[in-house]
Amino acid sequence: MNLKNEFISHLQKSFRGFQEKSNNDLNRLISENLLSPFKIRLPKNLLAEAQQTVKTLFAMRESAAYQNFYSPALSELGLSDPGNKSIAMSYDFHVTNDNHLKLIEVNTNAAFLTMGYEMYRMSNVALPIDDFSSDEIRLNIEQELRLQHKAPPANLNIATIDDHPEQQRLFIEFLLYDEYFKSWGWNSDIKDFREIDVNKIDVIYNRHTDFLFSNPECNFLKSSFNQRTVCVSPNPHEYFLLADKQRLIDWHDQRNLVTWGVSRNDQELIRSVVPECLSIDRNTFESLWGQRKKFFFKPKRAFGSKSSYKGASISRKAFDELIDRDFIAQEYVSAPEHLFETPSGPQSFKYDLRCYAYQGRLQLIVARLYQGQVTNLRTPLGGFACVEFF
DSSP states (O other), X not given: OOHHHHHHHHHHHHOHHHHTSOHHHHHHHSOTTSBOSOOEEEOHHHHHHHHHHHHHHHHHHHXXXXXXXXXXXXXXXXXXXXXXXXXXXXXXXXXXTTSOEEEEEEESSOSOHHHHHHHHHHHTOXXXXXXXXXXXXXXXXXXXXXXTTOOOOTTOEEEEEESSGGGSTTHHHHHHHHHHHHHTTOEEEEEEGGGOOGGGOSEEEEOOSOTTOOSGGGHHHHHHHHTTSSEEESOHHHIIIIISTHHHHHHHOHHHHHHTTOOHHHHHHHHHHSOOEEEOSTTXXXXXXXXXXXXXXXXTTOOTTTTOEETXXXXXXXXXXXXXXXXXXXXXXXXXXXEEEETTEEEEEEEEEEEEEETTEEEEEEEEEESXXXXXXXXXXXXXXXXXEO
């Protein structure tokens, strides 16, 4: 049995809703290169470093000095503090040649947490965080409501939303969340964000990539979010404080860390794990062109490597256009590579680490294996993979 069919069989054995779907339907929903047959083995110091990074960055985010620093910008965006945080976040890292981590980006609406957990279950690989389970996701969602001073109802109403969710590449994961939610006795639905009635929903699991609800189509969502009519998780407030790529620029500036009262030890950790990041503006433009080979250029609010450029290969024309497109220059940290034996002989695969977290707790780690410039789930034998620490 190939890996894709094995995963389909696992889902059908584990969840009633998948038992009711045909193998053809599930084959259509799962990409051929979603799961890799390989595992990444890494030293345990990297696990400890990921745990400490997540804990440290979230503690900084929780400080009054940090929140006060960003309060004017949040007010300008028309975003209030909803009280709750964001479930299913991720911190994405590269591993350096000397076995340390470099933070590539933070995601508040990261994909593949539940799929990753089921991948580990199917593979019989020990979980990196051995006391994590799918039930912790339920507890996180209930905690999100409590943070808004709401008692989680037994028959909680939850909706997973996106822009035309059935057209999304990982719609299969939305179906998996739906199975989880229903197994906990909740009323669950998957909806296009335009179609939801916020007055009939307790919690929105938000996978829509209008991260700040800035599109006019999201005005009703933004209003309900600000008024706490519905608990939105992940949400724009948490995105701005942790996942907007401008934060990488801010975190690398030691003057900010001092202003926020970050301890000297935590400053050292943050500055070691966060690569150099700069805004592309009139003041930095020509200097960045001269140093372009050491940078990677990407939009502040894009996702999935959209419109990103490696400095070593960007043309002057493309570079000149970045100044008006709200881009950042991020120190280029090459992806680590691992050699695997394949049916066609030895092949080298790049990988990154996706580390899922809720608040300051690291929950799960998966690797994403690929060939080429960026992760794309199109590489044969690439895709998401389990990570073993030794």
